Amino acid sequence: MTRSKPLVLTALAMFGVLAASTAPALADDGPADKPAAVKPLANLPLDQAAASPALLAAHDQVAGDWVDVAPGANGVAFVACPSGEVPTGGGGQTSAFRIFFTDSYPSGGYWVVRGTNTGNSTESIRATAVCTTP
Numbered sequence: 001m002t003r004s005k006p007l008v009l010t011a012l013a014m015f016g017v018l019a020a021s022t023a024p025a026l027a028d029d030g031p032a033d034k035p036a037a038v039k040p041l042a043n044l045p046l047d048q049a050a051a052s053p054a055l056l057a058a059h060d061q062v063a064g065d066w067v068d069v070a071p072g073a074n075g076v077a078f079v080a081c082p083s084g085e086v087p088t089g090g091g092g093q094t095s096a097f098r099i100f101f102t103d104s105y106p107s108g109g110y111w112v113v114r115g116t117n118t119g120n121s122t123e124s125i126r127a128t129a130v131c132t133t134p
Contacts, residue, residue, distance in 0.1 A: 060085065060131045066124040069099060069117040078112045081131035087111045090129035099123040 064079030081087050090111030091104055098119030104127075105112055111129035 058132065059088065062129050062131060063093070064111075064127040066095070066126045068122050068124050069115055070122055071117055071120050074102070074114060074116050075125055076112065076114050077125045077127045078107075078110045079127040079129050081109045081111075081129060084133060085109070085131040086134050087129040088132050090127060092125055092127045095124040099125060101125070 060082055062079050062081060064077055067075050067077040069075030077092060079090070086109055087106045090106065090113075092101055092113035092115070094101070094115065096119060099115050099117045101113055101115050103112070103114040106129075111127050113125060113127045115125040117123045
């Protein structure tokens with residue numbers, strides 16, 4: 001029992017030193033050659049009705065057709081955004097875990113994905129996109 005008391009006191013003392021030494025660091029913006037911490041934007045409206053209509057533009061989610069990819073082969077799938085819209089993001093889906101995406105990118109009004117089938121049977125991929133008016 002006598003041994004545990006000094007250990008507890010040492011641990012409490014170390015905690016006090018650590019807590020005291022980190023307090024000034026919380027208020028510090030860091031070294032002069034590093035950018036300051038990012039501060040939250042104070043003027044953003046919290047109410048959607050008060051937000052700019054441009055910020056509330058519709059974002060359609062679209063999915064393309066499934067494309068078969070033979071074993072050991074590469075395949076390309078794409079999806080078109082609705083007329084007058086452009087992709088702002090995208091990705092794809094696979095039918096199995098043996099097919100891997102090698103590329104995923106926008107091209108004009110389309111989102112394109114490429115995949116490689118490393119399995120022993122035909123698998124499928126398809127592109128998905130999030131579209132909005134430019």
